[in-house]
Amino acid sequence: MNVISNKWIGQRTIRPDGADKVTGRAAYSADTTLPGLIWGKVLRSPHAHARIKSIDTSKAEALPGVKAVVTAKDLVDFPLDKSVMLGIQDMRWMCRNVMAREKALFHGHPVAAVAATSEEIAAEACRLIVVDYEVLPHVIDIDDAMQPGAPILHDFIQFEGKPSNIAGKLEHKLGDVEAGFAGADVIIERSFSTEPVHQGYIEPHACLVSVSGDGKAVIFSSSQGQFMVRAMTSLLTGIPQSDIRAIPAEIGGGFGGKTIIYLEPVATLLAKKSGRPVKMTMSREEVFRASGPTSGSKSTVKIGATRDGKIVAGQGTFYLQAGALPGSPIRGAAGCAFAPYDIPNVHSLGFDVVSNRSKVAAYRAPGAPIGAYAVECVLDELAEALKIDPLELRLKNAAKQGTKAAHGPVFPRIGFVETLEAARAHDHYKAPLGKLQGRGVASGFWFNAGGESSAQVNITEDGNVAVTTGHPDIGGSRASIANITAELLGIDYNRVSVQIGDTASIGYSNLTGGSRVLFASAMVVTQSxxxxxxxxxxxxxxxxxxxxxxxxxxxxxxxPAGDNAGKFPGLSLADLAARASETGGPIGAGVQLNTTGAEGGFATHICDVEVDAELGIVRVLRYTSFQDVGRAIHPSYVEGQMQGGAAQGIGWALSEEYIYDRNGKVDNAGFLDYRMPVCSDLPMLDTVMIEIPNPKHPQGVRGVGEVPLVPPLAAVANAVANALGKRFYALPMSPPRVLAGLDGA
Amino acid sequence: MTDIRYLAPKTLDEAVGAFAAAQGAARILAGGTDLLVQMRAGVIRPGLIVDIKKISEMTSIEETAGGGFRIGAAVSGAALGEHPRFGRVWPGVLEAVNLIGSTQVQGRASPGGNLCNGSPAGDSVPAMIAAGAVVTVQGPAGRREMPVEAVPAGPGRTNLKPGEIVVSFTLPPRPAGSSDAYLRMIPRTEMDIAVVGVGVSLTMAGGKVTAARVGLGAVAPTVLLVGDAARALIGSTLNEASVEAAAAACRAACKPIDDKRGTIVYRTKVAGVLLKRTVAIAADRAKGG
Structure with a gap:
């Protein structure tokens, strides 16, 4: 139905939360306070892998100022033999990630927690806890974890009948790849590796929890879902959801990393035991050591094509690090890798590999950048071998309406071809390049998601509008919702206020994740x-x-609808609000839905780099993203998503990595040595929005938040290969690696 | 949970007295950009902090007779950058000092702190060594002078005696045809720590180098004065062979480690590359370019 009008939809309105954020008034979770609050601190494992034989907390409990101590014994146990799922999270792993149970599985794994009247006393109490560890051999890297005789993290995990660190497998099949390759004129097969990278949100995890005498808990925290916080805390503490109110604070970035919890159940138990509100905040070091990055990977991709550039078969095997507990995003890697292309024969295989690292968490299009990196680099080499322009090769094979994807769906109207055509026509693609400069292109796909959302739209007594939804606003969703509401009601944008409700004030709403928030909330807000x-x-x-x-x-x-209806002067919102009581009472409506029809997102990126061949430094000179954005409800925040994804992808490609020492301890747990790009490292990241409205959405919205991180790894890698005439198959392409590669050539 | 005492004396005698009396439990606070970070990380827990920013000798910049400079050890990078003449005479030292941290950090961070922190990667140190800077030190036994290269003893350690405070840096007068430069290799473009840092000071006359000094950072336990590199440059016209010889001397001087910031092979090679680039900039400046 696609309501297309331009009064407010498509306008760059001032975001409702903007003034508070730029003046420092916005309240993030660590800004919250309550009378009588005390401080919680986590004792973390100093070993990468150790059996916990006993924990003696008596000295800590005796320290003056200590009000409560908790260990895994205080959390609800989820036995290993029975899976309990909440969304995609298995509570068996979640409870063990929040607090080590049988074993400490990584350096930094929580072992106990203390609440005390000051942070210093809490830290001192942690030092007084005596943990008797039996230190076990540890394993960090994928290859080592899959070697025969590798230390096994979990005895209960079996692969092909034997104890293994391979915790899961996922396979997509379409057609017959063997027959496909038999008909190919050119086949390219390459292996790749990537390092784990952290989401790098500015705000470390933090929460404040108060539990009243009658057992009712209030949680202030920043997360990607207050309902997720409520549900997981309920499961892990045994407090019913009806006795937990989770209040979402402003969030300083999440990128998927705040779709799970670390501190909330621990703080809840400490608050319950102590009778005092408990505040917990992670340091940046704790964030790096113990919160989820996304997986490192090893992959092999083989693609075959006929001489005319038609791809006939694609095969990919992707090994992803899960961290210490199962659950790496193999679905994203194996499912998205080949999805942009119409390939008759596809075999895509993902393996979930555990090792003694912190458990991975979602990161923007989880897994998809890993799959796309391998496929899009092989496509580049294929184009070279076939002497076809790399965008032409992609155009020749691009998925369109009606294409059957290997991971299942048949695509409806999609805008992938349009991204490729726009890239080919753009002046960036034709701009001249200098010495040691190169250009790369790459494309990418992300599933996008619908799911549960709730909204309430109320007319205030003075005739303005208050909208409440249930999703933390990370990417500007409040501004976009206000645009839509103002458009539908035909009123000024500034008369609409949008709130994020807590779990007691709005109906269940799924996570801010999967690029789903504006898609789903626009639906419930529109219907309301x-x-x-x-x-x-x-x-x-x-x-x-x-x-x-x-x-x-x-x-x-x-x-009045027409002359026949009678002649009356119009009644405005204010007129009707003033007379609401006499005409039937307050005016408002709410809608709750499980939304469907999200449909996938596609993007194509062009990247120019220059290499300092004496120092091994790769600098990005120019970068342009082309994306099918459905309908840009608020163009500034769509562009912001595109730029943010490109920036994170450039970091993944060039500089970000976890470095472990011999003892399995992260050696670069801070922003100094975990190198995310800073402003001066990047050029202006240009964006071209292509609007092919989603036919299944009232405003034509497609998710836009995640696909921007899918193409950059390969776009940068292909640009480096173009600049140097030499290809790197491992990320990051950091200066020492690039220089070593050039010297070895 | 120990209490920290804080003193902000107005005279050096008071500062030295309190610092020495604390017998190692005290730390000097200039800009605090290393000290406070280390305290927050729990690396150190001083019982006493002696803030030296109230001592005027330590926060002033003076031009000496003959055209040299005396820079108080606690002068901030931003204050040095705003001095009307210092950057014209010592552009390399200034660019090195101004590379310490962000704009905000520049308002606090000082060359004295950068030197006493003892990091082999401190940005101002190779440039100060190349400049031939001498520090004045005051301790319980009075004042003495040390060349900058004699101060570092190893990562996080100095050759200062107990109770001694670095008071100021003295940079010599510059003959005509002199200039300097500093370059560092960092993976990012800012907000980073040197993987290799090179400071070069040159005096040129008639197209020939008449004096040269080379400081090399982040490739050994301490920042190095590379005499062989200077000797390769002195007397030359900076032809390819002499610059390559100086680069080779820098590579030979490297005693780096493999760590999270770079490999031995990488650091060694980059030391030579940066020497050449730094010499080119310093020579260009010395020729009035």
Whole structure:
């Protein structure tokens, strides 16, 4: 149905949360305080792998100022033989990640926690806890974890009948790859590796929890879902959801990393035991040591094509690090890798590998950048071998409406071809390059998601609008929702206020993740607003004593539908709000849905680099992203998503990595030596939005937040190969690696 | 959970007295950009902090008779950058000092702190060594002078005696045809720590190098004065062979480690590359370019 109008939808309105954020007034979780609060601190394992034989907390408990101590014994146990799922998270792993149970599985794994009247006393109490460890051999890298005789993390995990660190396998098959390769004129097969990278959100995890005498808990925390916080805390503490109110604070970045919890259940138990509100904050070091990065990987991709550039078969094997507990994003790697292309024969295989690292968490299109990196680099070599322009090769094989993807769906109207055509036509693609400069292109796909959302739209007594939804706003969703509401009601944007409700004030809403928030919340807000408009027409009809069908809603007021309906001056929102009580009571409506029809997102990126061949430094000179964004409800925040994904992808490609020492301890747990790009490392990241409205959404919205991180790894790698005439198959392409590679050539 | 005492004396005698009396439990606070970070990380827990920023000799910049400079050890990078003449005479020292941290850090961080922190990667140190800077030190036994290269003893350690405080840096007068430069290799473009840092000071006359000094950082336990590199340059016209000989001397002087910031092979090779690039900039400046 795609309501396309330009009064507010598509406008770059000022975000409702903007003034507070730029003046420092916005309240993040660590800004929250309560009378009588005390401080919680986590004792973390000094070993990468150790059996916990006993924990003696008596000295810590005796320290003056200590109010509570918890260990795994205080959390609900989820036995290993029975899976309990919450979304994609298995609570067996979640409870062991929050607090080590049988074993400490990585350096930094929580072992116990203390609450005390000061942070210093809590830290001192942690030092007084005596943990008797039996230190076990540890394993960090994928290859080592899969070697025969490798230290096994979990005895209960079996692969092909034997104890193994391979915790899972996922396979997608389409057609017959053997037959496909038999018909190929050119086949390229290459192996790749990538390092784990952290989401790098600016705000470390933090929470404040108060549990009253009658057992009712209030949690202030920043997360990608207050309902997830409530549900997981309930499962891990045994407190029913009805006794937990989770209040979402402003969030300083998440990128998937805040779709799970670390501190909330621990703080809840400490608050319950002590009777005092408990605040916990992670240091940046704790964030790096113990919160989830995304997986490192090893992969092999083989693609075959006929001489005319038609791809006939694709095969990919992707090994992803899960960290210490199962659950790496193999679905994203194996499922998205070949999805942009119409390939008759595909075999895509993912393996989930555990090792003694912190458990991975979601990161923006989880797994997909890993799959796309390998496939898009092989495509580049294929184009070279076939002497076809790399964008032409992609165009020749691009998925379109009706293409059957290896991971299952048949695509509806999608805009992948348009991204390729726009890239080919852009002046960036034709700009001249200098010495030691190179250009690379790459494309990418992300599933996108729908799911559960709730909204409430209320008309205030003075005739303005208050909208409440249930998703933390990370990417500007409040501004976008206000645009849509103002558009539908025909009123000024500034008359709409949008709130994020807590778990007690709005219906269940799934995570801010999967690029789903604006897609899903636009649906529930649209339907709620339509209900409100129906009520407004009914109220006007009542005042005019005519049939509601004879009333229309136009330009922010009720009007008689035509001359036959009678002649009345229009009734504005303020008029109708003023007379709400006498016409039937307060005006408002809510809708709760499990939304469907999200449909995938596609992007194509062009990257120019220059290499300092004496120092091994790769600098990105120019970068342009082309993306099918469905409909850009708020273009600034769509562009922001595109730029953010490109920036993170450039970091992944060039500089970000975890470095472990011999003892299995992260050696670069801080932003100095974990090198995310800073502003001066990047050029202006240009964006080209291509609007192919999603036919299954009232405003044509497609998710836009994740696909921007899918192409950059390969776009940068292909640009480096183009600049040097030499290809690197491992990320990051950091200066020492590049110089060593050039000297070895 | 120990209490920290804080003193901000107005005279050096008071500062030295308190510092020496604390017998190692005290730390000097200049800009605090290393000290406070180390305290927050729990690396050190001083019982006493002696803030030296109230001592005027330590926060002033003076031009000496003959055209040299005396820079108080606690002068911030930003203050040095705003001095009307210092950067014209010592552009290499200034660019090195101004590379310490971000704009905000520049408002606090000082060359004295950078030297006394003892990091082999401190940015200002190779440039100060190349400049031939001498530090004035005051301790319980009075004042003495040391060349900058004699101060570092190893990562995080100095050759200062107990109770001694670095008071100021003295940079010599510059003959005509002199200039300097500093370059560092960092993976990022800013907000980073040197993987290799090279400071070069040159005096040129008639197209020939008449004096040269080379300081090399982040490739050994301490920042190095590379005499062989200077000797390769002195008397030359900076032809390819002499610059390559100086680069080779820098590579030979390297005693780096493999760590998270770079490999031995990488650091050694980059030391030579940076020497050549730094010499080119210093020579260009010396010729009035």
């Amino acid at each position: 607003t339509e209900k409100v408009i129906t009520t407004l027409r009914e109220r006007a009809a009542k005042i005019w004593k005519i049939d509601p069908e004879a009333v229309t809603w136009e330009d922010g007021e009720a009007r």
